[in-house]
Amino acid sequence: MEMNAHYTSFVAVGDSFTExxxxxxxDGSYRGWADLLAAxxxxxxxxxRYANLAVRGKLIGQIAADQAPVAAAMGADVVALVGGLNxxxxxxxxxxxxxxxxxxxxxxxxxxxxxxxxxxxxxRNGPVMERFRPRMEELFLFIEELxxxxxxxxxxxxxxxxxxxxxxxxxxxxxxxxxxxRRVAEAVWQTLGLPAEDDWRAELPATEPxxxxxxxxxxxxxxxxxxxxxxxxxxxGRSSGDGRPAKRPELLPYAPHEDQRxx
Numbered sequence: 001m002e003m004n005a006h007y008t009s010f011v012a013v014g015d016s017f018t019e020x021x022x023x024x025x026x027d028g029s030y031r032g033w034a035d036l037l038a039a040x041x042x043x044x045x046x047x048x049r050y051a052n053l054a055v056r057g058k059l060i061g062q063i064a065a066d067q068a069p070v071a072a073a074m075g076a077d078v079v080a081l082v083g084g085l086n087x088x089x090x091x092x093x094x095x096x097x098x099x100x101x102x103x104x105x106x107x108x109x110x111x112x113x114x115x116x117x118x119x120x121x122x123x124r125n126g127p128v129m130e131r132f133r134p135r136m137e138e139l140f141l142f143i144e145e146l147x148x149x150x151x152x153x154x155x156x157x158x159x160x161x162x163x164x165x166x167x168x169x170x171x172x173x174x175x176x177x178x179x180x181x182r183r184v185a186e187a188v189w190q191t192l193g194l195p196a197e198d199d200w201r202a203e204l205p206a207t208e209p210x211x212x213x214x215x216x217x218x219x220x221x222x223x224x225x226x227x228x229x230x231x232x233x234x235x236x237g238r239s240s241g242d243g244r245p246a247k248r249p250e251l252l253p254y255a256p257h258e259d260q261r262x263x
Contacts, residue, residue: 022175
């Protein structure tokens, strides 16, 4: 990878992770790692353009069918494709179909851009992670194989203990905090051959874990506010992204959000 490379355009493809949940802005929209990365790239290139086609809840088949052809037609310098993790979290999944859809997307995107970026996504330490870890690792192994065949870069977030720390995850336990998104942006930035600003792998300082009562209260709140609605959508075949348009559907000059967050 060329150090201090120049990139004039960036397209992000994927699901809620790339849409930016749960990095909330004052206007109720989400920022996230892709917006943060775009802002930094735009600071280096006056005519920089950015599109974000990600939609929360999307499976890899939907990403391959709906987002990948649009992204390929844009002819951007950099395309980031992150998908498949929603599939692995389903009660039942055909991993053969996941691989087929992912391969189709990569085969379409890789020749359309200067640099394709893939990811081994992070996961929050805990029982859910342990249950689905074999599927995730099967997915990530295939991503490595695809990257080797098509000259794509792989950002290994899964291998970072810092990003597995529960403190890096929002209360829904599915999406990163603003600090987590900031670290992902730095990881992609460095993988693209750009000069490091900090150590995104640095682990958080040790703290005293919450007591049993606090943990049980957190578990009950999580189940009521996030887990049960998520299960309900799975049972009824619905998705949180149904009917939702792409975050930033056109490859246009980027005007970054004011750097503020909801506290």
